[in-house]
Amino acid sequence: MSQKMSQKMFQNNFSRNMLTRRKFLYSLGALTAMGTVFLGKDELKRQQVLALDDPNAEYIKYPGDTSLKQRARNKNLIFGAAIRYDQLSKDKEYAQSVSKECGILVPEWGLKWSVYPYILRPTPETFDFTAADWMLYFARMYHMKFRGHTLVWHLSLPDWFENTVNSQNARTFLEQHIKTVVRRYKGRVHSWDVVNEAIEITDGHPDGLRKTPWLEFLGEDYIELAFRLAHEADPKAILVYNDYGLEYDIAEDEAKRNAVLKLLKRLKSRGAPIHALGIQSHLDAGGTNFNPKKFRDFLAEVADMGLDIMITELDVADTDLPKDIEIRDRIVAKTYSDYLKVALEQPAVTTVITWGLSDKYTWLNEFYPRSDGALLRPLLLDRNGQRKFAWNAIARAFDAAPSR
Numbered sequence: 001m002s003q004k005m006s007q008k009m010f011q012n013n014f015s016r017n018m019l020t021r022r023k024f025l026y027s028l029g030a031l032t033a034m035g036t037v038f039l040g041k042d043e044l045k046r047q048q049v050l051a052l053d054d055p056n057a058e059y060i061k062y063p064g065d066t067s068l069k070q071r072a073r074n075k076n077l078i079f080g081a082a083i084r085y086d087q088l089s090k091d092k093e094y095a096q097s098v099s100k101e102c103g104i105l106v107p108e109w110g111l112k113w114s115v116y117p118y119i120l121r122p123t124p125e126t127f128d129f130t131a132a133d134w135m136l137y138f139a140r141m142y143h144m145k146f147r148g149h150t151l152v153w154h155l156s157l158p159d160w161f162e163n164t165v166n167s168q169n170a171r172t173f174l175e176q177h178i179k180t181v182v183r184r185y186k187g188r189v190h191s192w193d194v195v196n197e198a199i200e201i202t203d204g205h206p207d208g209l210r211k212t213p214w215l216e217f218l219g220e221d222y223i224e225l226a227f228r229l230a231h232e233a234d235p236k237a238i239l240v241y242n243d244y245g246l247e248y249d250i251a252e253d254e255a256k257r258n259a260v261l262k263l264l265k266r267l268k269s270r271g272a273p274i275h276a277l278g279i280q281s282h283l284d285a286g287g288t289n290f291n292p293k294k295f296r297d298f299l300a301e302v303a304d305m306g307l308d309i310m311i312t313e314l315d316v317a318d319t320d321l322p323k324d325i326e327i328r329d330r331i332v333a334k335t336y337s338d339y340l341k342v343a344l345e346q347p348a349v350t351t352v353i354t355w356g357l358s359d360k361y362t363w364l365n366e367f368y369p370r371s372d373g374a375l376l377r378p379l380l381l382d383r384n385g386q387r388k389f390a391w392n393a394i395a396r397a398f399d400a401a402p403s404r
Contacts, residue, residue, distance in 0.1 A: 049286040049321060052331045059337040060330055060389040063396050068380075069103035073397055076404035077344075078145065078190075078351040079394075080104030082313065085118060085131035088138055089359050095138070098383050099355055104145040104190060106312075106353060107135045111148050111181065114158035120181070124164050124173070127180060136188060147353070148185065149312075150193040150242065151178050151362075152226045154212035161213070170217035175229055182233035191238035191351075193232045193278055193312070195223050199243055199263065201255045207266075208259030223263070224272045231273035241267070242278030242312055246298065247339070249291035257298050270304050277302050281343075282311035282355070285335040286321050292342045303348035310351040311343060315378045316390070317364055323374050332378065333389035340397035347404060352394070359383050 040331065057214040072079035088095045100106070110131030114122075118131045139146040152174070165173050182192065200210035209215055214222040214296040223241075230239050245256045260277070267274045302309055316335045321328045343349050356362050358381040365376050375383070380391040 017264050035287075046322075049331065050327070051329050052334055053287055054334070055326075055330065057330065057334065057337075059393040059396050060333050061396075062387075062392055063399060066395070068101045068391070068394060068398065071398035072352065073103060073242045074403075075401045077349075077398065077401065078104050079353070079398070080106065080144065080351075081354045081357040082106035082108040082148070082149065083135075083357065084108045085110050085135055089134065090173050091360075094358060094360065095379060099138075099142040099144075101357060101380075102144055102350065104147055104353065105135060105139040106147040106149050107132055108355070109151070112150060112153065112156045113161075113177070115156045119158060121158055121177065122340055124160055124391070129184060134186075136185065140188075145190040146185070146188060146235075148182075148189045148192040150196040151181065151230060152167055152194060152198075152214060152222070153196040154198075154210060154214070157213070159339065160235055165213065167217045167219065170214065171225070174214070174218070174222070174226065178226060178229040179233045182237070186234040187236065189234065189237050190275065191240055191310070192230055192234075193242040194239050194274075195228050196242045197244065198223055198241070199256055199259045201259060207262060208255070209263075211249050224267060224270060227267065227272045227274050227397060237274055238275045238308070240276045240278045240310060240312070241274060241281065244280035244282055244313070246279050247281055247283065247290065247295060249294050254294075261298075261301055264302065264305055264307065268307075275306070276308035276350075278310045278312035281311050281315075281339065282313060283316045283335050283339060284320075285316050285331045288336060292338075293351050296342055296345065299343065299346040299348065303346060307348065308351075309343075309346065309349045310353070311349065312340075312351075312353050313355040314352060315355045315362065315364070317368055317371050318376055319364070323370075323372055325377065328377055329389045333393040336390050337393040337397060340394065341400070344397055344401035347402065350404065352398075354379060357381055358385060359388075360385075 070078045081098060083098055083105060109118045111120060113120055119128060121127055136146050198210055199208050201208050203211045209220060227239055243260055245253050246260060247253060299309060316332045318328045318332050320332055348377060356379050359377050359379050360383040362376055362378055364378050370376060380388060380394060382388055
């Protein structure tokens with residue numbers, strides 16, 4: 001299988017996951033039967049969404065020029081973004097925006113095993129650190145922290161993996177990979193997503209674990225092993241378990257929250273060197289079922305284990321919002337505001353990272369496009385690098401957050 005074909009399979013798998021998620025998030029089950037009869041589902045959904053729009057909301061008002069990284073720093077928080085190497089190296093204006101707003105930088109692709117064309121491990125014996133090294137240099141040049149994503153994931157494995165790795169040699173490959181990558185950046189990486197997305201309830205494992213090659217070859221202990229290897233390679237790095245689908249008051253997310261808590265408790269009980277939970281927080285604007293109390297309680301349970309919490313991949317999809325840009329931008333800003341108001345109440349939340357910074361570069365246009373053909377507007381800057389209502393909302397959330 002070619003690398004491009006492998007990348008296409010990754011995209012298809014990711015798209016299926018997101019479509020399954022949207023089936024829950026945009027369910028019309030909460031609508032009353034009477035309303036459905038008289039107005040129709042489409043009209044009721046439109047009214048539901050428009051009811052979220054408030055042209056006079058405080059969170060859309062510009063709070064002044066101070067950067068997000070400085071506002072976060074004022075409260076002992078860290079703000080940053082996940083960015084691709086090609087975006088930073090080829091777009092000077094975008095690079096300037098990243099350096100101005102971000103206190104931590106995450107390579108969106110360069111430290112995964114293989115995402116075409118950035119193949120960290122092109123052969124079983126070799127590594128290519130070109131993209132990651134350049135991004136580390138950029139981060140250090142602008143006094144940003146640097147974060148690693150990700151050491152162990154079931155997706156983005158190189159072409160050679162399937163015919164090379166098996167139950168006899170999987171531990172050797174995992175150990176070699178983690179030690180080589182983490183040692184290269186020892187002392188220069190703030191935190192690592194050691195294991196990414198290891199929970200998938202629908203796979204049917206008793207503990208909710210996802211069926212992956214690592215689980216098949218090494219059993220349940222592969223997760224603990226990965227954390228121990230990473231800690232051995234860099235004892236000072238913050239080690240994170242990272243996952244999605246933890247935010248909403250729906251059965252799917254409730255089951256996943258419980259499975260993640262179970263995993264974290266198991267790792268802690270065994271003395272594994274895990275320091276934080278990463279919550280991806282790919283949110284949906286309009287029609288979502290966000291329950292502040294349930295999410296607040298979940299964060300408290302994680303914090304009670306002595307773990308920090310990092311918001312690691314924050315963005316807000318506006319796929320199903322009206323086409324009107326002003327309305328879309330206000331509802332997206334509201335989604336950021338409502339979510340961060342709850343998240344930042346929890347003192348264990350130390351970091352907020354968005355998955356991209358500008359609408360010019362968002363994965364959602366490719367994976368999750370609008371049916372009307374309009375480009376999505378899920379991030380903090382528009383395609384010209386101008387601050388949006390979403391930027392205002394995050395700035396105000398940092399200003400209102402209690403200090404750590």
